[in-house]
Amino acid sequence: MPLIPVTARLAIDDAAIEWRYTRASGPGGQHVNTTDSAVLLRLDVAASGLPEAVQARLAVLAGGRMGQDGVLTLRAENSRSQEMNRREALDRLVAMAAEAAVVPKKRRATRPTLASKARRVEGKKGRAAVKAGRGRVKVD
Helix, strand or coil: CCEEECCCCCEEEHHHEEEEEECCCCCCCHHHHHCCCEEEEEEEHHHCCCCHHHHHHHHHHHHHHECCCCEEEEEECCCCCHHHHHHHHHHHHHHHHHHHHCCCCCCCCCCCCHHHHHHHHHHHHHHHHHHHCCCCCCCC
């Protein structure tokens, strides 16, 4: 069971990846009409061997690329070479999994400082003074 390394401690099980090949769109002339150079990478996330927390973050990162069945689908067709498209799809999968492996920091609520509150109030007072001076001119 070969593993695809994501980070130093994290790897994806190669058996969970399914490869499909289709005809690519775009330039290439007769070659593109006869060659299955576009690559469709399908990863069964549940069988990937990734921890549950990473799987959950990967599902959020994937968005619409993750189906209801829990299969992540990536399509690569930028190159005319099937092997280069395969490498691109795998690189994108590894990058996405590496991003999902990073645990986001918890936000700690903070309060504004006394000085920042004073600056805000002074700014508001200055603005109010400018607006107050915009009225009609009174002649004594």
